[in-house]
Amino acid sequence: MNEQINKPQVPPPNYLVFAILATLFCGKIFGIVAIVFAAQVNSHWNAGNYEAAKSASRNAKIWAWVSFAAGLAWIILFAMLSVFGVLAGIMQGAFN
Template sequence: MSYNAPPPPPSGPVGQTPPPNNLVWAILTTLFCCLPLGVVSIVYAAQVNGKFAAGDLAGAQDSSRKAKTWAIWSAVVGLVAIVLYVIFIVIVASNGDSTSTSL
């Protein structure tokens, strides 16, 4: 006697492709740009596939959009912080050379 397992449940809405989860960008911006904003992006990116598999296409698309938005903000904040840091270093270095005292 053979046992026939039931077919697996459908993953996602029929005929639909899952939206991009943007997980790679979320991880990269977390590591290299801005940690707090990148973590939020990872959280939303992790929700995309689960919502799609549950049949919530609108929720998956919303989480995908939010993951992308938070990754972009993380990259922007990280780049602004780097630029400000470089400007600060240049100002400190130029002031250090010009303020010599003579006896």
């Protein structure tokens, strides 16, 4: 009975959709880590381990953002290399 009083009302967000989208479109490895943590949130919550659910939620969010940042970094790096490649071609006279 005492446990019912201390139980928080709302489970923490699991960020599963964000983790899946980050995996598909950004960093694969970091996104998989985010999916694993996101999948743990509800199971910890249903088991009554509320602190572990909060921790898994926090970790899922962090790793999803890391995956997003890694994907963004790759896009920026690819764009920069493409621009430098075009500029190098122009300087060499490859487009004449």
